[in-house]
Amino acid sequence: MESLKKKVIYQIYVKSFMDSNGDGKGDIAGITMKLDYLKRLGADCLWLTPVFVSPMNDNGYDVADYYRIDPSFGTMEDLELLIAEAKMRGLGIMLDMVFNHTSTEHEWFRKAMAGDPKYKDYYIFRKGRGALPPTNWVSKFGGSAWEPVDGSDEYYLHLFDRTQADLNWENKDLRKELFDVVNFWIKKGVVGFRFDVVNLISKPETFEDDHLGDGRRFYTDGPRIHEYLKELAGNTFGRHQGMITVGEMSSTSIGSCVRYSNPLEEELSMVFNFHHLKVDYEAGDKWTLKEFDFMELKRIFNDWQTGMENEDGWMALFYNNHDQPRSVSRFGSDTRYHKESAKMLATSIHLMRGTPYIYQGEEFGMPNAYFEDISEYRDVESINYHDILKSNGMPEAEILEVLRAKSRDNGRTPVLWDDSDGHGFTSEVPWLPFAKVSGISAESDIASTDSIFSHYRKLIALRKEYDVISDGTFRMTDMENSHLISYIRCKGNVSLLVVNNFYEDETALDLSKVLDETDLDFRKCTQESVLISNYGDLTKSDDMIIIRPYESFALYVEDKHSAC
């Protein structure tokens, strides 16, 4: 079996991927229709966002029944067919397990609210303090993290929406129920799982006010988290060879992520962390407008790449997902340098140490939504924060500008398969408007001679071919450079120098400086040394390489005296 380190995972936000039945919403049968496209891209596994029965207040991250498929996504037969058809093409399906909370429409929560003590202990109910909730913790979607229970002095905890009640992992029976869920889906033939905000499942023994923050320091990477993950693995996927698991780790640390992903710990295959995607938050506040802090982005990549490597941890590599604005609009240029910057971003992340994730549409440079009115948004977090910012006195035009930059709906607009009215996504009105851009689609990109799609294909193929990409060491060079993220990967006598210009300005790279810093000599590199590039040619004079707007390339050298 191919090593995990050679694999690339493609994320599908099902509701926006492909509508097979003309109801304006993507569905499982739509994914099956696109399997050949995904095979052509070269992805190994497809991670599907939750497809289970849900009231859809958070688009499926509020599960009401872990064993049934939501009718808006199709049927169990549709999923079984997808798994089988994917397998025939050498693709594996990964499912998304939301185990920090359930929907308040889940049968367990209904029974809890009806007073059944068994199910009440599946959740976190606490008495209020007079008119005040049990603690001052803030929900990640805004407002208090506690919802009062009508006719009682109790509240239940919800770290997200009030319709997403947090589960009590202290309860052994609850844990066993969740293990059964995982085993049920393993039997269906999936190859792995993504676990939603799984580092939030272990809550503290006592609940107290947070006078320093919003409460997250008490429940993030909580006291029993490693015990719970080991128990989960040992009772489910850990019993099967080669299953792939990734934990979404909210506001986590390198130390914790090493433990989650070091193979000796037997917890998960890898982790998502989000620190590099907060470099455009003003003082940690997402709902602000700020140019991204390039030097901070670079520092975070350096810290995480080396921190994880030093302790044999393994991380997911990504800029995009269904909670993030589109990277080409955020860190690149979605107009003049659309192709150059989309390819540069791809190279910059795919050649790092870890497992690359491609989020639907990223492979042909889908940009942000550019909505103009609040009525166009559907995301619960965006709508909540629209109201919060309004009540804080922010003018509507400014709120809309913030949402245009930060809303999760930026990443959720339906895939632009072609340039027709329904963009090849639907024959009906889509559930969320299409991004307000023209000339960008999978069809037109693939038809062009210098497509972004072919660049992604090449990156995926290179990872399979070169062990230095899948398994080499990582070292950043030229840390002080304010335009370039350059790094070196090494394995045996092979070295790779990866250079990425994050700006429209032309700049230069001094290869003798790289030699001084690393003992690796790339000065004799020629056109033949270029493994991948978004401009095609190298502009080199002596030891200097001129780096054009958003230029990016990787230089390969083999040297038996290599210092790595």
Ligand SMILES: O=P(O)(O)OC[C@H]1O[C@H](O[C@H]2O[C@H](CO)[C@@H](O)[C@H](O)[C@H]2O)[C@H](O)[C@@H](O)[C@@H]1O
């Ligand atoms: O920003 P962080 O504190 O590092 O958290 C990471 C992400 O966590 C949340 O995402 C996931 O859980 C939500 C509730 O199930 C769900 O709405 C979301 O789609 C999941 O991916 C949070 O919503 C994200 O904004 C954070 O990026």
